[in-house]
Amino acid sequence: MAKKKAKPAASKKAKPAPQKKAIKVAKVLKAKGKEAKPAKPPVAAKPAKAEKAVKAPPTPTPAKPPEKTAKGAKPSSVPPPAMSAPPRRADGWLGPMPDKPLPRSTKLPPEATLLTKREMEQALTVGERGVIGEGSMKGKLILYQGFPYLEVIGRDKRELFFLLQGPDQEVLPAYADHKVSVSGLVKRFHNYGGSVDVRKYSAKKPEAEVVPVMDMPEAAKLRLLSPGEVATIANPGMSVGVKGFATLRGRLEMNAEEYYLVVSNPGTRQQVAFTLEGKAVKGIKKFIGEIVVATGVVEKSTGWGGRIECEMCEPRAPEYPPVARDSIEVIEVEASGTGQAREASVKLNHGLTVKLPEKQGHVWAIEPQTAKRVSLREVSVNHPSSGSPVREFFFTPRNPGMQEIEFFLGKVHNPMQVARTFKVIANVKSPEVVS
Numbered sequence: 448m449a450k451k452k453a454k455p456a457a458s459k460k461a462k463p464a465p466q467k468k469a470i471k472v473a474k475v476l477k478a479k480g481k482e483a484k485p486a487k488p489p490v491a492a493k494p495a496k497a498e499k500a501v502k503a504p505p506t507p508t509p510a511k512p513p514e515k516t517a518k519g520a521k522p523s524s525v526p527p528p529a530m531s532a533p534p535r536r537a538d539g540w541l542g543p544m545p546d547k548p549l550p551r552s553t554k555l556p557p558e559a560t561l562l563t564k565r566e567m568e569q570a571l572t573v574g575e576r577g578v579i580g581e582g583s584m585k586g587k588l589i590l591y592q593g594f595p596y597l598e599v600i601g602r603d604k605r606e607l608f609f610l611l612q613g614p615d616q617e618v619l620p621a622y623a624d625h626k627v628s629v630s631g632l633v634k635r636f637h638n639y640g641g642s643v644d645v646r647k648y649s650a651k652k653p654e655a656e657v658v659p660v661m662d663m664p665e666a667a668k669l670r671l672l673s674p675g676e677v678a679t680i681a682n683p684g685m686s687v688g689v690k691g692f693a694t695l696r697g698r699l700e701m702n703a704e705e706y707y708l709v710v711s712n713p714g715t716r717q718q719v720a721f722t723l724e725g726k727a728v729k730g731i732k733k734f735i736g737e738i739v740v741a742t743g744v745v746e747k748s749t750g751w752g753g754r755i756e757c758e759m760c761e762p763r764a765p766e767y768p769p770v771a772r773d774s775i776e777v778i779e780v781e782a783s784g785t786g787q788a789r790e791a792s793v794k795l796n797h798g799l800t801v802k803l804p805e806k807q808g809h810v811w812a813i814e815p816q817t818a819k820r821v822s823l824r825e826v827s828v829n830h831p832s833s834g835s836p837v838r839e840f841f842f843t844p845r846n847p848g849m850q851e852i853e854f855f856l857g858k859v860h861n862p863m864q865v866a867r868t869f870k871v872i873a874n875v876k877s878p879e880v881v882s
Contacts, residue, residue: 555613556632556644570635571601583630588622595619603687608640615645622650681710683717684750699739700828703807708741714826715815716862720752727757736827738763752860770824780871788870795877799842804835809856811838821850847877
């Protein structure tokens with residue numbers, strides 16, 4: 448029994464021995480084989496690394512062609528259409544926008560009355576509104592958001608923008624940056640422009656500007672002002688900065704040692720006067736208070752006047768005869784030193800005279816509405832032998848009741864700068880009816 452039990456134990460121990468020997472033999476043979484094989488020289492790997500280091504810099508690869516779109520079509524080489532820049536203004540106004548999309552209806556509004564010269568002057572002046580009528584304009588055509596606008600250089604060299612409407616509104620954008628002349632219904636509804644319903648138009652391609660090469664800049668040549676420009680210069684607040692050769696007519700007055708010509712709105716705060724300078728001024732003192740024609744270089748520096756470099760000064764006969772004061776009763780009022788309001792009783796359709804002393808560089812004036820309401824007839828300046836000059840206002844009231852007249856002592860070419868005021872309260876009495 449003991450021998451039978453020992454046999455299986457011995458057999459179990461004998462089986463793993465050959466496996467361990469086989470593993471050991473395999474390892475020994477493997478190690479011997481490695482030793483027997485010649486080792487690869489390490490120099491063989493170094494030249495490969497050196498080649499990588501000595502390689503020339505890579506050549507720039509050509510740019511890849513543009514990728515195709517999702518549908519497989521190549522993008523077009525034509526750039527998208529660009530739109531002209533909108534007009535730039537300090538107040539941010541970009542032009543009146545139309546009330547209907549392109550294209551507009553083929554129907555034009557019925558023809559209106561033609562604009563007069565005065566209405567055209569208002570349509571081309573910044574700040575004017577309410578002008579409507581048939582007229583024509585010239586300017587440069589610009590685009591803003593696909594709509595054609597006419598850029599017009601108005602009075603005082605300021606830009607105005609008019610939206611071009613009508614059946615041709617779809618065609619006019621093709622003439623962007625061209626000189627365009629349009630005629631039709633002009634509507635002025637904004638301080639800086641309006642619209643034009645175009646009935647006819649003509650476009651001219653702008654010529655290439657050639658810059659002359661000069662060593663010395665040429666002196667600015669004086670130009671002869673047109674009759675329209677002369678009439679505009681005489682209006683308050685217009686044509687500031689205009690300079691040219693012209694002839695102006697007005698009443699000659701004197702302030703201190705300066706002579707000046709009052710060309711419009713005498714005696715009111717919208718008076719326009721020009722200081723006379725030059726050789727022709729000598730000897731004109733005897734014409735003070737008379738109508739004088741001055742010819743020379745006119746320069747309007749402010750809205751209320753400027754100066755004239757006179758070449759000729761000659762007196763002329765007045766257009767209207769003075770009011771006869773012999774047949775009416777005239778009440779005189781003189782300014783007091785206290786500056787308090789003065790009261791005066793005047794008969795209807797009779798005369799009221801107010802005398803105010805002036806000082807150097809200043810002039811007395813009243814509001815234009817007051818002059819119309821109290822019927823200002825004449826304004827004159829008397830130069831006494833001693834003392835300051837005295838300005839006389841002559842009224843003929845035509846409305847009964849209490850009339851308040853306020854006088855302002857302001858600068859000659861800037862009446863808005865007031866140094867002193869004086870007030871007169873006139874009690875205008877209607878004539879008594881005798882039964």
